[in-house]
Structures are given as structure tokens and as C-alpha cells.
Amino acid sequence: MANSASGDSVVDRVVRVIAAFPEGVAVLQLSELAERAGLPLSSAHRLVRQLAEHGFLDLGAGGNVRLGMRLWELVNRNSPTLALRQAAMPFMEDIQQVLSRNVNLAVLDGWEALFVERLSRRGSVANRARVAGRMPVHISSAGLALMANQPRDVQAEYLGQFSDPGGKVTAGVVRQLLAETAQQGYAQLAGVVDPDTWSIAVPVVDGKRRTVAALGVVLPLAETRPQALVPALQTAARGIGRQLDKLREG
Amino acid sequence: MANSASGDSVVDRVVRVIAAFPEGVAVLQLSELAERAGLPLSSAHRLVRQLAEHGFLDLGAGGNVRLGMRLWELVNRNSPTLALRQAAMPFMEDIQQVLSRNVNLAVLDGWEALFVERLSRRGSVANRARVAGRMPVHISSAGLALMANQPRDVQAEYLGQFSDPGGKVTAGVVRQLLAETAQQGYAQLAGVVDPDTWSIAVPVVDGKRRTVAALGVVLPLAETRPQALVPALQTAARGIGRQLDKLREG
Structure with a gap:
């Protein structure tokens, strides 16, 4: 179970990763995403993999990252x-x-x-x-x-x-x-x-x-x-x- | 900084909270959200407040929770x-x-x-x-x-x-x-x-x-x-x- 301090930090990071896509940009390279989210590449990679497991992001061949269809679906149906x-x-x-x-x-x-x-x-x-x-x-x-x-x-x-x-x-x-x-x-x-x-x-x-x-x-x-x-x-x-x-x- | 174990857990919880809204349901009471996400009420409340600070959720008077306009905006513009x-x-x-x-x-x-x-x-x-x-x-x-x-x-x-x-x-x-x-x-x-x-x-x-x-x-x-x-x-x-x-x- 996360303590409050680490919990804060992970929520902030999740938000920064999802918010990292500039307006109208559907695909980011993992390295660019990490930079825009202000995260070390290794942390960004781990977070992207975790979010991709849930369909909140999509991690493609060659490190292309997109917002995931499941996130799109959840947000639009509700x-x-x-x-x-x-x-x-x-x-x-x-x-x-x-x-x-x-x-x-x-x-x-x-x-x-x-x-x-x-x-x-x-x-x-x-x-x-x-x-x-x-x-x-x-x-x-x-x-x-x-x-x-x-x-x-x-x-x-x-x-x-x-x-x-x-x-x-x-x-x-x-x-x-x-x-x-x-x-x-x-x-x-x-x-x-x-x-x-x-x-x-x-x-x-x-x-x-x-x-x-x-x-x-x-x-x-x-x-x-x-x-x-x-x-x-x-x-x-x-x-x-x-x-x-x-x-x-x- | 979160270690991997607590990091996993927080990402999972964020996903469960955002995914807790049944299809077509735009508003959930905090207590119902906690139950649907499989979280203790206190944890759910903390997480909802954190996500609400970033506009990913909206926590209204009387504990009404909605998906946030900022999340909707981010997902739809990208x-x-x-x-x-x-x-x-x-x-x-x-x-x-x-x-x-x-x-x-x-x-x-x-x-x-x-x-x-x-x-x-x-x-x-x-x-x-x-x-x-x-x-x-x-x-x-x-x-x-x-x-x-x-x-x-x-x-x-x-x-x-x-x-x-x-x-x-x-x-x-x-x-x-x-x-x-x-x-x-x-x-x-x-x-x-x-x-x-x-x-x-x-x-x-x-x-x-x-x-x-x-x-x-x-x-x-x-x-x-x-x-x-x-x-x-x-x-x-x-x-x-x-x-x-x-x-x-x-």
C-alpha cells in the first residue's frame, strides 16, 4: 500500500504523463513524453507500461505512445x-x-x-x-x-x-x-x-x-x-x- | 519517490477510480465510488481529492464525484x-x-x-x-x-x-x-x-x-x-x- 507521500507523487506523475500531449498531437516518442512530463526516462517508461496495461495509454513499436482507447471510451461514455x-x-x-x-x-x-x-x-x-x-x-x-x-x-x-x-x-x-x-x-x-x-x-x-x-x-x-x-x-x-x-x- | 510496489498500487487505484463510473453514469457519490473501485472510503477520498486538484475529477458539494473537464479536454483534444x-x-x-x-x-x-x-x-x-x-x-x-x-x-x-x-x-x-x-x-x-x-x-x-x-x-x-x-x-x-x-x- 502506498503511503501518502509516495501516493501524491504517483498521482502527480500519472497526471503529468496524460497531460503531456500538446494540443492536437496524438503520438509522442517515449523520450519526448518523459521530457514533457518532467520525468527520468526510466520512470516514464515504467509508468507508461503500467498505464498501457490498463489501456489508459498505448505503447507501440519503437516507443510510440498514444492515449489509450479504454481511457477515451471511459471519458466519453461518462x-x-x-x-x-x-x-x-x-x-x-x-x-x-x-x-x-x-x-x-x-x-x-x-x-x-x-x-x-x-x-x-x-x-x-x-x-x-x-x-x-x-x-x-x-x-x-x-x-x-x-x-x-x-x-x-x-x-x-x-x-x-x-x-x-x-x-x-x-x-x-x-x-x-x-x-x-x-x-x-x-x-x-x-x-x-x-x-x-x-x-x-x-x-x-x-x-x-x-x-x-x-x-x-x-x-x-x-x-x-x-x-x-x-x-x-x-x-x-x-x-x-x-x-x-x-x-x-x- | 514511490517505489515500484507502491507505484503499481497507486496507478492501479487511479485506474480503478476513473473506471468506476458505470456506462452512462456521470455522477457517483463518493461512498459508492469507493465501493465500486474496491477502496476503503478514506483512501478513495484522498485519491479523489488529489485527482480533483488536477481537474481529472470533480468533487462537488455533498460528495458528488464526476469525471473532470480537464480530463475530458485532454483526452478529446489528443x-x-x-x-x-x-x-x-x-x-x-x-x-x-x-x-x-x-x-x-x-x-x-x-x-x-x-x-x-x-x-x-x-x-x-x-x-x-x-x-x-x-x-x-x-x-x-x-x-x-x-x-x-x-x-x-x-x-x-x-x-x-x-x-x-x-x-x-x-x-x-x-x-x-x-x-x-x-x-x-x-x-x-x-x-x-x-x-x-x-x-x-x-x-x-x-x-x-x-x-x-x-x-x-x-x-x-x-x-x-x-x-x-x-x-x-x-x-x-x-x-x-x-x-x-x-x-x-x-
């Missing part, structure tokens, strides 16, 4: 976002069909919008919101829609710590954006991430009046009245909130 | 199936649009088809192949399409260990099914899982002539010529294989 995504998917398909737009769903995690689902259409404009991608609150319409509808103390904490790495945006500007978003019921941003697109997002509110997600679309900047899409998004968002309540009750 | 799903998604959308059917994508994991992606249409028939769901090879068209195109030694090993929990199906019957599937280039099953549906699946083959996935649709049993859909599926499967090669090169 996903913390499962009910939300189940509730949202039919309505996201509706939006995709009716508006012919990329549509995405995000939750607030820390001070970022974390995108948990996305449907894209061939021929539609770029949508940077990959699944499991993140964007800072103040440069994503999803982030603004989420934050604008959080309790006042959460917003105050967010604004209190806010600083723009680019140095251009002040907390005062963000406060103004949040106030506008809350007042008009949706967030709209032009060309912040991609200069050729608008993004629009509305809050998804559950039966306890908590804003649990944001539903958004991305559309070309040439579209002069993006806000015309808002009623469709709001309708879908209400459906998602209602369905989520049903799934939670059931 | 998914072992990422390239396959990226390659497949546009073609799956094409099939969904053209055939108006539920469409799914599976890989072979052990002796089961593991479903890694799915698109469903409202109004289409039930599709039991949930994302991150599994079905034994011999009762799923995806499983048959995958196994029928594996190397001979893999098929021999599979048939050698085969036994039907229901006791009705023999290894000889499965061998015959696999031979038919290989010969005709697709798998077709009627009513095995759901008595009101057909399922059809074709292999997805990469540039090294390895069968890496199966692409399938589910349709009502009332449809008398399901095999009429096979050319569309085969066309999409070829597109997926080609795109997968491109993603791997790039």
Missing part, C-alpha cells in the same frame, strides 16, 4: 458534458439545417469558453471553435454570452483578475461588452479571431435559471445583419435548456 | 481516434444528407466494435451504436466488416476463443458470416440487436491496405433492398481512407 451534449445535439442539427452555419456549444471553464460540441458544414466559413478547444472569454461570443449571465460575484472576480496579454483591452471595455451582451440577450463579435467572420452566441439557461452553456454560430462578415439569426438561436437554446432539465430528472 | 474522426466526419455528413440515415464509425478493439463517431437524424430509426459504445463482433455489421478484413492470424485467434454467451451461435457460423462479408465486400445484419432494423457496414481501408474502421448505417427492416445503399457507403469509405492518409502524411 463525460461530464454528456447530458448537455445529448440535450443539445438535435437542436444543433436543426440550426445547422435551417441556417446552414457552423454551430458550436461551449461551457465556461475557468475564465475561458471550452467548446464541447460542434457541427460544421462543408462550404461554411472557418470555425475556430474545435471540440475541446478553448477561447478566452473576452474574444469569443460564446465566452461573453456565458460570462454576461453569471452571478455578479463571478463577473466581479473575472473582471478583477482580467488582463489582456495583448495589452489593448481593458477590464472597463470588457465590462461594457458584458453589459451590452446581457442587455441585448446575445453576444456578437466581428473579426476578433478570424477577420472574415462574425460570431454570435446566446446563453442556454436551465430550469434553475443557471446559464449552463452558450450556443453559437459563425458566419461570413459579408452578412450585414447577423442579428437576424438570433431568434432561431434563442429558440434552439430554450429547447436545449428544457431537454437538459428532462434528462436530469429522468 | 484522442487516439482524432485523425480518423477528422477524416471521416465530412463523409459521414454526406451519407447522412444523401441517404437520410443514422451513420456510425467503429474501430476494432479487442473482439468488439467500439463506436467512435455517430451522426443521427431525427425521425430515423434507433441506432444503438452510441459514441463510445461497444458491440461484440458477431452481432454487429461494423464488427463483421472489421473482422472479415483482418489478417488471417487475427481471425483465427478470434474464432479460436469465440463463445456465444447466449449459446446459440457457433464459431462455425461466425466463420461463415465472416467469409460472406469478405466475399461481398460489406456486412449486413437484420434484427440482431433491434428487431426492427437492418444494419449495413463497409470497411475503411488505408493506403497500407489495413482495415482501420467500419462505416455503417442503420435502416428500417421495411426497407427491402438495404444493399442498394452499399455503393454510397463504399464511396464514402474510400474518401475517408484517402483523407486519413493525407492527415497522417501532413
Whole structure:
């Protein structure tokens, strides 16, 4: 049995190994994995072998390491976002069909919008919101829609710590954006991430009046009245909130 | 630093805790989690707190435990199936649009088809192949399409260990099914899982002539010529294989 001190250390190492893969990188050489996890090669090798026995990692010929299918399966079949995504998917398909737009769903995690689902259409404009991608609150319409509808103390904490790495945006500007978003019921941003697109997002509110997600679309900047899409998004968002309540009750 | 014995033990426990959530169950009480993981409550609590610090679990008020958003994010942004799903998604959308059917994508994991992606249409028939769901090879068209195109030694090993929990199906019957599937280039099953549906699946083959996935649709049993859909599926499967090669090169 592990004592607490060694236990701490092993849990930390397991986390570091699983978290060592940079975004979008599915395969790492064992030596690179060890370096990224900050572990001696021998320790990394032992840990990788143990995790591979359980299917949490996959150790291939030549020392290629991947995340394991069993870990993927466990995390996705019991996903913390499962009910939300189940509730949202039919309505996201509706939006995709009716508006012919990329549509995405995000939750607030820390001070970022974390995108948990996305449907894209061939021929539609770029949508940077990959699944499991993140964007800072103040440069994503999803982030603004989420934050604008959080309790006042959460917003105050967010604004209190806010600083723009680019140095251009002040907390005062963000406060103004949040106030506008809350007042008009949706967030709209032009060309912040991609200069050729608008993004629009509305809050998804559950039966306890908590804003649990944001539903958004991305559309070309040439579209002069993006806000015309808002009623469709709001309708879908209400459906998602209602369905989520049903799934939670059931 | 952990010695090997305690290290083994902690890794095993981490795995047991993360794997303790039954399929589709997103929340467990700490006491139930401890029982399912086979751990004393105090050990489970300590481990859960450690994993929660890293965002691998979420420990809520009242001892509610969920898988953590950070674990979900890490696994999905570096998914072992990422390239396959990226390659497949546009073609799956094409099939969904053209055939108006539920469409799914599976890989072979052990002796089961593991479903890694799915698109469903409202109004289409039930599709039991949930994302991150599994079905034994011999009762799923995806499983048959995958196994029928594996190397001979893999098929021999599979048939050698085969036994039907229901006791009705023999290894000889499965061998015959696999031979038919290989010969005709697709798998077709009627009513095995759901008595009101057909399922059809074709292999997805990469540039090294390895069968890496199966692409399938589910349709009502009332449809008398399901095999009429096979050319569309085969066309999409070829597109997926080609795109997968491109993603791997790039």
C-alpha cells in the first residue's frame, strides 16, 4: 500500500504523463513524453507500461505512445458534458439545417469558453471553435454570452483578475461588452479571431435559471445583419435548456 | 519517490477510480465510488481529492464525484481516434444528407466494435451504436466488416476463443458470416440487436491496405433492398481512407 507521500507523487506523475500531449498531437516518442512530463526516462517508461496495461495509454513499436482507447471510451461514455451534449445535439442539427452555419456549444471553464460540441458544414466559413478547444472569454461570443449571465460575484472576480496579454483591452471595455451582451440577450463579435467572420452566441439557461452553456454560430462578415439569426438561436437554446432539465430528472 | 510496489498500487487505484463510473453514469457519490473501485472510503477520498486538484475529477458539494473537464479536454483534444474522426466526419455528413440515415464509425478493439463517431437524424430509426459504445463482433455489421478484413492470424485467434454467451451461435457460423462479408465486400445484419432494423457496414481501408474502421448505417427492416445503399457507403469509405492518409502524411 502506498503511503501518502509516495501516493501524491504517483498521482502527480500519472497526471503529468496524460497531460503531456500538446494540443492536437496524438503520438509522442517515449523520450519526448518523459521530457514533457518532467520525468527520468526510466520512470516514464515504467509508468507508461503500467498505464498501457490498463489501456489508459498505448505503447507501440519503437516507443510510440498514444492515449489509450479504454481511457477515451471511459471519458466519453461518462463525460461530464454528456447530458448537455445529448440535450443539445438535435437542436444543433436543426440550426445547422435551417441556417446552414457552423454551430458550436461551449461551457465556461475557468475564465475561458471550452467548446464541447460542434457541427460544421462543408462550404461554411472557418470555425475556430474545435471540440475541446478553448477561447478566452473576452474574444469569443460564446465566452461573453456565458460570462454576461453569471452571478455578479463571478463577473466581479473575472473582471478583477482580467488582463489582456495583448495589452489593448481593458477590464472597463470588457465590462461594457458584458453589459451590452446581457442587455441585448446575445453576444456578437466581428473579426476578433478570424477577420472574415462574425460570431454570435446566446446563453442556454436551465430550469434553475443557471446559464449552463452558450450556443453559437459563425458566419461570413459579408452578412450585414447577423442579428437576424438570433431568434432561431434563442429558440434552439430554450429547447436545449428544457431537454437538459428532462434528462436530469429522468 | 514511490517505489515500484507502491507505484503499481497507486496507478492501479487511479485506474480503478476513473473506471468506476458505470456506462452512462456521470455522477457517483463518493461512498459508492469507493465501493465500486474496491477502496476503503478514506483512501478513495484522498485519491479523489488529489485527482480533483488536477481537474481529472470533480468533487462537488455533498460528495458528488464526476469525471473532470480537464480530463475530458485532454483526452478529446489528443484522442487516439482524432485523425480518423477528422477524416471521416465530412463523409459521414454526406451519407447522412444523401441517404437520410443514422451513420456510425467503429474501430476494432479487442473482439468488439467500439463506436467512435455517430451522426443521427431525427425521425430515423434507433441506432444503438452510441459514441463510445461497444458491440461484440458477431452481432454487429461494423464488427463483421472489421473482422472479415483482418489478417488471417487475427481471425483465427478470434474464432479460436469465440463463445456465444447466449449459446446459440457457433464459431462455425461466425466463420461463415465472416467469409460472406469478405466475399461481398460489406456486412449486413437484420434484427440482431433491434428487431426492427437492418444494419449495413463497409470497411475503411488505408493506403497500407489495413482495415482501420467500419462505416455503417442503420435502416428500417421495411426497407427491402438495404444493399442498394452499399455503393454510397463504399464511396464514402474510400474518401475517408484517402483523407486519413493525407492527415497522417501532413
